[in-house]
Amino acid sequence: MDLKLSMVVPCYNEALSVVPFLETVLAAFEGCGYEYELIFVNDGSTDATGHQLRKLYEDQTCPIKVVELSRNFGKEAAIYAGLRHADGAYISLIDADLQQPPALVREMVDILDCNRSYDVVAAYQDKRKESKLLTFFKNSFYKTINLLSDVHFRHDASDFRTFRRSVAESILTIGEYHRFSKGIFSWIGYETSYIPYVAAPRVGGRSKWSFRKLFGYAIDGIVGFSIKPLRIATFLGCVTSFAAFLYLVSVFLEKIFRGIDVPGYATQIILILLLGGIQLLCIGIIGEYVGRIFEQSKRRPIYIEKDVLDYHKK
Numbered sequence: 263m264d265l266k267l268s269m270v271v272p273c274y275n276e277a278l279s280v281v282p283f284l285e286t287v288l289a290a291f292e293g294c295g296y297e298y299e300l301i302f303v304n305d306g307s308t309d310a311t312g313h314q315l316r317k318l319y320e321d322q323t324c325p326i327k328v329v330e331l332s333r334n335f336g337k338e339a340a341i342y343a344g345l346r347h348a349d350g351a352y353i354s355l356i357d358a359d360l361q362q363p364p365a366l367v368r369e370m371v372d373i374l375d376c377n378r379s380y381d382v383v384a385a386y387q388d389k390r391k392e393s394k395l396l397t398f399f400k401n402s403f404y405k406t407i408n409l410l411s412d413v414h415f416r417h418d419a420s421d422f423r424t425f426r427r428s429v430a431e432s433i434l435t436i437g438e439y440h441r442f443s444k445g446i447f448s449w450i451g452y453e454t455s456y457i458p459y460v461a462a463p464r465v466g467g468r469s470k471w472s473f474r475k476l477f478g479y480a481i482d483g484i485v486g487f488s489i490k491p492l493r494i495a496t497f498l499g500c501v502t503s504f505a506a507f508l509y510l511v512s513v514f515l516e517k518i519f520r521g522i523d524v525p526g527y528a529t530q531i532i533l534i535l536l537l538g539g540i541q542l543l544c545i546g547i548i549g550e551y552v553g554r555i556f557e558q559s560k561r562r563p564i565y566i567e568k569d570v571l572d573y574h575k576k
């Protein structure tokens with residue numbers, strides 16, 4: 263039987279989740295009638311995740327691969343590593359913490375089976391259980407990014423999705439270092455069907471997101487998929503230069519025709535601060551891009567594998 267489905271599961275400090283996760287997958291896929299494999303990517307966990315995964319691999323209650331990264335490279339890099347090892351005709355991305363129900367993956371597979379016109383089935387969160395403040399920031403972020411970027415971002419879509427092999431291969435061709443998967447998914451295109459899901463509470467452990475990480479991720483999303491911020495910097499520069507020029511002319515004329523000495527200590531300070539602020543902002547914007555050119559020009563790998571446990575070689 264051909265391998266139908268590869269599930270890529272990034273794991274970072276998920277010692278409490280991986281065993282219940284596997285059990286839930288086994289229950290959800292019982293009697294599915296096709297072969298599937300699980301690819302756990304241990305993204306440099308500092309707890310017992312690596313040990314647990316090894317045990318799961320030894321037991322092989324279903325075909326399991328374990329990819330050990332040499333340190334924590336981040337979820338996006340872990341997904342990339344997992345995709346490299348996926349052999350199935352369909353590939354799913356799913357978190358290890360059971361917030362995303364494995365039973366839904368089975369539905370996604372059925373949808374892809376029945377509809378040749380769809381290449382991707384993506385789940386979006388129907389009702390989010392998160393703080394109002396976070397929702398506000400997320401909404402503002404997506405409004406901004408959609409305004410700035412050429413690709414469209416759905417604010418409620420997650421990276422919980424299943425797609426055909428060709429889609430996985432397209433994702434792998436994108437070798438950028440700062441990975442923003444939502445942007446990558448939109449950028450590669452393909453017909454996508456969206457289905458709702460309700461995120462469950464974590465089965466154990468903690469979310470790895472902090473405000474700082476989210477902020478960095480947001481900047482990655484904007485800078486990685488648009489050069490409009492650079493245009494805005496140029497535009498700001500033009501507008502302030504023009505305003506400064508008008509002001510200069512008016513001061514000059516006043517001096518000539520009315521002989522008024524230019525008063526205005528306050529005006530000067532405000533202008534200096536305003537101009538300084540705009541300049542720093544523009545340098546910051548340029549810096550974000552230069553930083554990325556720098557990172558990318560080093561051509562470092564997106565991740566480093568320490569070890570691969572493959573059921574084929576067992």
Ligand code: UDP
Nearest residue numbers: 272273274305336337340357358469470471
């Ligand atoms: N994850 C990872 N590397 C990281 C952070 C997270 O592989 O550096 C994994 C994590 O183990 C989980 C998934 O990515 O399987 C989603 O992480 P998390 O649950 O913290 O995110 P949230 O659900 O809160 O968005």
Ligand code: MG
Nearest residue numbers: 357359361469
């Ligand atoms: Mg989670």
